[in-house]
Amino acid sequence: MMKPRLLLKALVAAAGVLLVAAVGLFVYAQLTYSSSYLFLPDKPHALAPVVNVQDAHKGDKGGLYFVDVIERKATLAERYLPFLRRDGTLVSEQQIGPSNVNDKERARIDAASMALSQKIAEAVALRRLGYKVVIHPHGALVENTMPGTSAAAKLLPGDVITAVDGVATTDFGRLRALVSRHHAGERVRITFIRAGRAHTVSLRTFTSGAPPHQTAIGVLITQAVGIKLPIEVKINVGDVGGPSAGLAFALELTDKLGSDIDRGRRIAATGELFIDGSVEPIGGVKQKVIGARRAGIQIMLVPAGDNANEAKRYAGTMKIIPVTSFQQALHALATAVK
Helix, strand or coil: CCCHHHHHHHHHHHHHHHHHHHHHHHHHHHHCEEEEEEEEECCCEECCCCEEECCCCCCCCCEEEECCEEEEEEEHHHHHCHHHHCCCEEECHHHHCCCCCCHHHHHHHHHHHHHHHHHHHHHHHHHHCCCCCEEEEEEEEEEEECCCCHHHHHCCCCCEEEEECCEECCCHHHHHHHHCCCCCCCEEEEEEEECCEEEEEEEECEECCCCCCCEECCEEEEEEEEEECCCCEEECCCCCCCCCCHHHHHHHHHHHHCCCCCCCCEEEECCEECCCCEEECCCCHHHHHHHHHHCCCCEEEEECCHHHHHHHHHCCCCEEEEECEHHHHHHHHHHCCC
16 A cells, blocks of 8 residues: 555645646636637726817716727637626627628628717707708618528628518618518518619518517618718717617717706716617627726616616616617706706
8 A cells, every 4th residue: 555645745746737737728728719709898988089069068077978898709718617707798609790791891880880870879969959950761771680580691781671572661660560560480571782782582580589579580770871960070989889879979969069968977878879769779788887887987878678677787886777769868867866
Protein backbone atom coordinates (compact mmCIF):
# COMPACT_ATOMS: atom_id res chain seq x y z
CA MET A 1 0.00 0.00 0.00
CA MET A 2 1.08 3.58 -0.65
CA LYS A 3 2.22 5.44 2.42
CA PRO A 4 -0.12 8.23 3.62
CA ARG A 5 2.44 10.97 2.86
CA LEU A 6 3.04 9.68 -0.67
CA LEU A 7 -0.73 9.31 -1.20
CA LEU A 8 -1.28 12.89 -0.09
CA LYS A 9 1.42 14.13 -2.46
CA ALA A 10 -0.16 12.16 -5.32
CA LEU A 11 -3.57 13.59 -4.56
CA VAL A 12 -2.19 17.15 -4.38
CA ALA A 13 -0.36 16.65 -7.68
CA ALA A 14 -3.50 15.27 -9.32
CA ALA A 15 -5.56 18.17 -7.97
CA GLY A 16 -2.95 20.60 -9.32
CA VAL A 17 -3.12 19.02 -12.76
CA LEU A 18 -6.91 19.17 -12.72
CA LEU A 19 -6.83 22.80 -11.57
CA VAL A 20 -4.41 23.79 -14.32
CA ALA A 21 -6.55 21.92 -16.87
CA ALA A 22 -9.72 23.60 -15.58
CA VAL A 23 -8.15 27.05 -15.68
CA GLY A 24 -6.83 26.39 -19.17
CA LEU A 25 -10.23 25.16 -20.33
CA PHE A 26 -11.95 28.21 -18.80
CA VAL A 27 -9.49 30.61 -20.45
CA TYR A 28 -10.02 28.85 -23.76
CA ALA A 29 -13.79 29.08 -23.33
CA GLN A 30 -13.49 32.79 -22.54
CA LEU A 31 -11.45 33.47 -25.66
CA THR A 32 -13.38 31.27 -28.08
CA TYR A 33 -16.65 32.47 -29.56
CA SER A 34 -19.70 30.24 -29.96
CA SER A 35 -22.43 30.37 -32.61
CA SER A 36 -24.78 32.11 -30.16
CA TYR A 37 -25.19 35.84 -29.56
CA LEU A 38 -25.39 37.83 -26.35
CA PHE A 39 -27.48 40.93 -25.63
CA LEU A 40 -25.85 43.19 -23.01
CA PRO A 41 -26.80 46.54 -21.43
CA ASP A 42 -25.37 49.76 -22.85
CA LYS A 43 -25.36 53.14 -21.17
CA PRO A 44 -28.22 55.51 -22.15
CA HIS A 45 -27.47 58.11 -24.84
CA ALA A 46 -28.39 61.76 -24.28
CA LEU A 47 -30.69 63.04 -27.03
CA ALA A 48 -29.90 66.75 -26.69
CA PRO A 49 -26.68 66.61 -28.75
CA VAL A 50 -27.99 64.24 -31.44
CA VAL A 51 -31.35 65.88 -32.29
CA ASN A 52 -30.85 69.28 -33.89
CA VAL A 53 -33.50 71.68 -35.15
CA GLN A 54 -33.66 75.44 -35.73
CA ASP A 55 -35.08 77.66 -32.93
CA ALA A 56 -34.75 74.87 -30.35
CA HIS A 57 -35.28 75.69 -26.67
CA LYS A 58 -32.30 75.54 -24.35
CA GLY A 59 -32.01 72.45 -22.19
CA ASP A 60 -32.23 72.25 -18.39
CA LYS A 61 -30.64 70.07 -15.74
CA GLY A 62 -32.69 67.05 -16.71
CA GLY A 63 -32.63 65.42 -20.11
CA LEU A 64 -34.12 62.81 -22.39
CA TYR A 65 -32.24 59.64 -23.35
CA PHE A 66 -32.59 56.78 -25.78
CA VAL A 67 -31.36 53.30 -24.91
CA ASP A 68 -29.93 50.49 -26.99
CA VAL A 69 -28.42 47.04 -26.57
CA ILE A 70 -24.89 45.79 -27.14
CA GLU A 71 -25.09 42.78 -29.43
CA ARG A 72 -22.07 40.49 -29.89
CA LYS A 73 -21.07 36.86 -30.26
CA ALA A 74 -21.11 34.96 -26.97
CA THR A 75 -18.01 33.12 -25.84
CA LEU A 76 -18.21 29.41 -25.05
CA ALA A 77 -17.97 30.29 -21.35
CA GLU A 78 -20.88 32.75 -21.60
CA ARG A 79 -22.96 30.21 -23.50
CA TYR A 80 -22.50 27.31 -21.12
CA LEU A 81 -22.02 29.29 -17.87
CA PRO A 82 -24.81 31.91 -18.09
CA PHE A 83 -24.28 33.05 -14.50
CA LEU A 84 -21.15 34.86 -15.74
CA ARG A 85 -23.40 37.50 -17.34
CA ARG A 86 -26.64 37.68 -15.39
CA ASP A 87 -27.43 40.97 -17.13
CA GLY A 88 -27.21 39.32 -20.54
CA THR A 89 -29.63 37.36 -22.69
CA LEU A 90 -28.35 34.50 -24.85
CA VAL A 91 -29.99 34.20 -28.27
CA SER A 92 -29.45 31.94 -31.25
CA GLU A 93 -28.21 33.10 -34.62
CA GLN A 94 -31.69 32.40 -36.02
CA GLN A 95 -33.22 34.82 -33.50
CA ILE A 96 -30.90 37.60 -34.69
CA GLY A 97 -32.26 37.46 -38.22
CA PRO A 98 -32.89 35.31 -41.29
CA SER A 99 -30.10 32.83 -42.06
CA ASN A 100 -29.92 34.06 -45.67
CA VAL A 101 -28.99 37.59 -44.54
CA ASN A 102 -25.31 38.10 -43.65
CA ASP A 103 -23.95 40.48 -41.00
CA LYS A 104 -23.17 43.23 -43.52
CA GLU A 105 -26.66 43.13 -45.00
CA ARG A 106 -28.18 42.99 -41.52
CA ALA A 107 -26.25 46.14 -40.55
CA ARG A 108 -27.55 47.87 -43.67
CA ILE A 109 -31.12 46.89 -42.83
CA ASP A 110 -30.73 48.11 -39.24
CA ALA A 111 -29.37 51.44 -40.49
CA ALA A 112 -32.30 51.83 -42.88
CA SER A 113 -34.70 50.97 -40.07
CA MET A 114 -33.10 53.63 -37.86
CA ALA A 115 -33.36 56.25 -40.64
CA LEU A 116 -37.05 55.45 -41.13
CA SER A 117 -37.73 55.64 -37.39
CA GLN A 118 -36.18 59.10 -37.33
CA LYS A 119 -38.37 60.35 -40.19
CA ILE A 120 -41.52 58.93 -38.58
CA ALA A 121 -40.57 60.48 -35.22
CA GLU A 122 -40.03 63.85 -36.87
CA ALA A 123 -43.38 63.65 -38.67
CA VAL A 124 -45.32 62.59 -35.56
CA ALA A 125 -43.75 65.25 -33.33
CA LEU A 126 -44.04 68.14 -35.80
CA ARG A 127 -47.62 67.25 -36.67
CA ARG A 128 -48.45 67.18 -32.94
CA LEU A 129 -46.89 70.65 -32.63
CA GLY A 130 -49.11 72.02 -35.40
CA TYR A 131 -46.70 71.95 -38.34
CA LYS A 132 -47.93 70.91 -41.78
CA VAL A 133 -46.41 67.52 -42.55
CA VAL A 134 -47.00 65.77 -45.88
CA ILE A 135 -47.29 61.98 -45.52
CA HIS A 136 -47.59 59.44 -48.34
CA PRO A 137 -47.92 55.82 -47.07
CA HIS A 138 -47.06 53.31 -49.79
CA GLY A 139 -46.92 49.89 -48.17
CA ALA A 140 -45.77 47.74 -45.26
CA LEU A 141 -42.01 47.42 -44.86
CA VAL A 142 -40.72 43.99 -43.81
CA GLU A 143 -38.28 44.38 -40.92
CA ASN A 144 -37.80 40.68 -40.21
CA THR A 145 -39.36 37.25 -40.71
CA MET A 146 -40.12 34.45 -38.27
CA PRO A 147 -37.88 31.38 -38.65
CA GLY A 148 -39.69 28.27 -39.84
CA THR A 149 -42.51 30.11 -41.62
CA SER A 150 -43.09 30.26 -45.37
CA ALA A 151 -42.48 34.03 -45.12
CA ALA A 152 -38.92 33.34 -43.96
CA ALA A 153 -38.28 31.36 -47.15
CA LYS A 154 -39.77 33.92 -49.54
CA LEU A 155 -39.49 37.41 -48.04
CA LEU A 156 -36.46 39.46 -46.99
CA PRO A 157 -36.03 42.47 -44.72
CA GLY A 158 -36.47 45.58 -46.85
CA ASP A 159 -39.27 44.13 -49.00
CA VAL A 160 -42.33 46.40 -49.19
CA ILE A 161 -45.68 44.58 -49.16
CA THR A 162 -48.15 46.44 -51.39
CA ALA A 163 -51.11 44.04 -51.69
CA VAL A 164 -52.80 41.07 -50.04
CA ASP A 165 -54.90 38.82 -52.30
CA GLY A 166 -54.77 41.57 -54.91
CA VAL A 167 -56.10 44.26 -52.54
CA ALA A 168 -53.77 47.26 -52.10
CA THR A 169 -52.26 47.76 -48.64
CA THR A 170 -50.85 51.27 -48.26
CA ASP A 171 -50.40 50.81 -44.53
CA PHE A 172 -49.60 47.97 -42.15
CA GLY A 173 -52.99 48.19 -40.42
CA ARG A 174 -54.74 47.31 -43.67
CA LEU A 175 -52.33 44.41 -44.19
CA ARG A 176 -53.15 42.96 -40.78
CA ALA A 177 -56.88 43.29 -41.41
CA LEU A 178 -56.68 41.48 -44.76
CA VAL A 179 -54.51 38.66 -43.40
CA SER A 180 -56.89 38.25 -40.43
CA ARG A 181 -59.71 37.35 -42.83
CA HIS A 182 -58.01 34.00 -43.36
CA HIS A 183 -58.10 30.96 -41.09
CA ALA A 184 -54.86 29.39 -39.90
CA GLY A 185 -53.43 27.04 -42.51
CA GLU A 186 -54.93 28.83 -45.49
CA ARG A 187 -52.88 30.40 -48.25
CA VAL A 188 -52.64 34.14 -48.80
CA ARG A 189 -51.19 35.91 -51.86
CA ILE A 190 -48.67 38.62 -50.96
CA THR A 191 -47.47 41.18 -53.51
CA PHE A 192 -44.26 43.03 -52.64
CA ILE A 193 -41.61 45.28 -54.12
CA ARG A 194 -37.93 44.27 -54.03
CA ALA A 195 -35.23 46.30 -55.77
CA GLY A 196 -37.89 48.17 -57.74
CA ARG A 197 -39.62 45.05 -59.10
CA ALA A 198 -43.01 43.62 -58.08
CA HIS A 199 -43.32 39.97 -57.03
CA THR A 200 -46.22 37.83 -55.79
CA VAL A 201 -45.84 34.80 -53.51
CA SER A 202 -48.21 32.45 -51.72
CA LEU A 203 -47.72 32.18 -47.95
CA ARG A 204 -49.32 29.79 -45.47
CA THR A 205 -51.02 31.47 -42.50
CA PHE A 206 -50.92 30.37 -38.86
CA THR A 207 -52.20 31.57 -35.49
CA SER A 208 -49.76 33.85 -33.69
CA GLY A 209 -48.52 32.63 -30.33
CA ALA A 210 -48.80 36.04 -28.64
CA PRO A 211 -52.12 37.62 -27.63
CA PRO A 212 -54.55 38.38 -29.24
CA HIS A 213 -53.65 35.21 -31.22
CA GLN A 214 -54.52 36.56 -34.65
CA THR A 215 -53.94 34.95 -38.03
CA ALA A 216 -50.38 35.78 -39.10
CA ILE A 217 -47.90 35.21 -41.93
CA GLY A 218 -44.69 35.49 -39.88
CA VAL A 219 -43.41 38.98 -40.66
CA LEU A 220 -42.42 41.91 -38.47
CA ILE A 221 -43.47 45.05 -40.34
CA THR A 222 -43.41 48.82 -40.10
CA GLN A 223 -44.78 51.60 -42.27
CA ALA A 224 -43.21 52.27 -45.66
CA VAL A 225 -43.91 55.96 -46.12
CA GLY A 226 -42.79 59.12 -47.88
CA ILE A 227 -42.55 62.16 -45.60
CA LYS A 228 -42.03 65.84 -46.38
CA LEU A 229 -41.27 68.12 -43.44
CA PRO A 230 -41.78 71.91 -43.31
CA ILE A 231 -38.52 72.46 -41.39
CA GLU A 232 -35.15 70.72 -41.36
CA VAL A 233 -34.41 68.29 -38.56
CA LYS A 234 -31.09 66.48 -38.17
CA ILE A 235 -30.65 63.37 -36.03
CA ASN A 236 -27.25 61.71 -35.82
CA VAL A 237 -26.81 58.66 -33.61
CA GLY A 238 -23.71 57.23 -35.23
CA ASP A 239 -23.76 53.51 -35.96
CA VAL A 240 -26.74 52.65 -33.73
CA GLY A 241 -29.40 50.81 -35.76
CA GLY A 242 -32.97 49.60 -35.44
CA PRO A 243 -36.35 51.30 -34.94
CA SER A 244 -36.75 51.28 -31.15
CA ALA A 245 -35.65 54.89 -30.49
CA GLY A 246 -38.57 56.39 -32.42
CA LEU A 247 -40.55 57.38 -29.33
CA ALA A 248 -37.47 58.95 -27.73
CA PHE A 249 -36.69 61.03 -30.86
CA ALA A 250 -40.25 62.39 -31.00
CA LEU A 251 -40.17 63.33 -27.31
CA GLU A 252 -36.84 65.16 -27.68
CA LEU A 253 -38.05 67.09 -30.73
CA THR A 254 -41.22 68.09 -28.88
CA ASP A 255 -39.12 69.19 -25.91
CA LYS A 256 -36.94 71.35 -28.14
CA LEU A 257 -39.80 73.02 -30.03
CA GLY A 258 -42.72 72.81 -27.64
CA SER A 259 -43.18 72.31 -23.92
CA ASP A 260 -40.61 71.32 -21.30
CA ILE A 261 -41.12 67.58 -21.20
CA ASP A 262 -38.40 66.41 -18.80
CA ARG A 263 -38.94 69.24 -16.22
CA GLY A 264 -35.51 68.71 -14.74
CA ARG A 265 -35.80 64.92 -14.64
CA ARG A 266 -33.62 62.32 -16.36
CA ILE A 267 -36.00 60.33 -18.58
CA ALA A 268 -35.32 57.41 -20.92
CA ALA A 269 -37.73 56.12 -23.56
CA THR A 270 -37.89 53.14 -25.87
CA GLY A 271 -40.54 52.00 -28.33
CA GLU A 272 -41.07 51.79 -32.06
CA LEU A 273 -43.19 54.73 -33.18
CA PHE A 274 -45.61 54.40 -36.09
CA ILE A 275 -46.93 57.16 -38.31
CA ASP A 276 -50.32 57.13 -36.56
CA GLY A 277 -48.60 57.85 -33.24
CA SER A 278 -48.93 54.33 -31.86
CA VAL A 279 -46.05 52.82 -29.89
CA GLU A 280 -45.23 49.18 -30.56
CA PRO A 281 -43.14 46.60 -28.62
CA ILE A 282 -39.37 46.28 -29.04
CA GLY A 283 -36.66 43.78 -28.14
CA GLY A 284 -33.89 43.86 -25.55
CA VAL A 285 -36.08 45.34 -22.80
CA LYS A 286 -34.14 43.68 -19.98
CA GLN A 287 -30.80 45.13 -21.08
CA LYS A 288 -32.24 48.58 -21.83
CA VAL A 289 -33.83 48.82 -18.40
CA ILE A 290 -30.69 47.61 -16.62
CA GLY A 291 -28.57 50.13 -18.54
CA ALA A 292 -30.96 52.97 -17.68
CA ARG A 293 -31.18 51.96 -14.02
CA ARG A 294 -27.40 51.80 -13.65
CA ALA A 295 -27.08 55.30 -15.13
CA GLY A 296 -29.44 56.80 -12.57
CA ILE A 297 -32.37 57.40 -14.92
CA GLN A 298 -35.44 58.38 -12.88
CA ILE A 299 -38.27 57.57 -15.31
CA MET A 300 -38.42 55.21 -18.28
CA LEU A 301 -41.20 54.95 -20.85
CA VAL A 302 -41.69 51.54 -22.48
CA PRO A 303 -44.38 49.97 -24.68
CA ALA A 304 -47.33 48.68 -22.65
CA GLY A 305 -47.95 44.95 -22.28
CA ASP A 306 -45.19 42.34 -22.15
CA ASN A 307 -42.44 44.98 -22.54
CA ALA A 308 -43.68 46.91 -19.50
CA ASN A 309 -44.11 43.74 -17.42
CA GLU A 310 -40.54 42.69 -18.15
CA ALA A 311 -39.21 46.20 -17.54
CA LYS A 312 -40.67 46.30 -14.03
CA ARG A 313 -38.73 43.14 -13.11
CA TYR A 314 -35.39 44.91 -13.59
CA ALA A 315 -36.24 48.55 -12.85
CA GLY A 316 -35.47 48.64 -9.13
CA THR A 317 -36.60 52.07 -7.88
CA MET A 318 -36.73 53.56 -11.39
CA LYS A 319 -40.30 54.45 -12.40
CA ILE A 320 -41.63 52.55 -15.42
CA ILE A 321 -44.41 54.18 -17.46
CA PRO A 322 -46.18 51.87 -19.97
CA VAL A 323 -47.49 53.66 -23.08
CA THR A 324 -49.38 52.69 -26.23
CA SER A 325 -49.14 56.02 -28.07
CA PHE A 326 -47.12 59.21 -28.38
CA GLN A 327 -50.06 61.23 -27.05
CA GLN A 328 -50.27 59.00 -23.98
CA ALA A 329 -46.52 59.41 -23.42
CA LEU A 330 -46.84 63.21 -23.45
CA HIS A 331 -49.76 63.10 -21.03
CA ALA A 332 -48.01 60.63 -18.70
CA LEU A 333 -44.89 62.80 -18.45
CA ALA A 334 -46.93 65.97 -17.97
CA THR A 335 -48.80 64.47 -15.03
CA ALA A 336 -46.02 62.36 -13.49
CA VAL A 337 -44.86 63.44 -10.05
CA LYS A 338 -41.60 65.37 -10.33
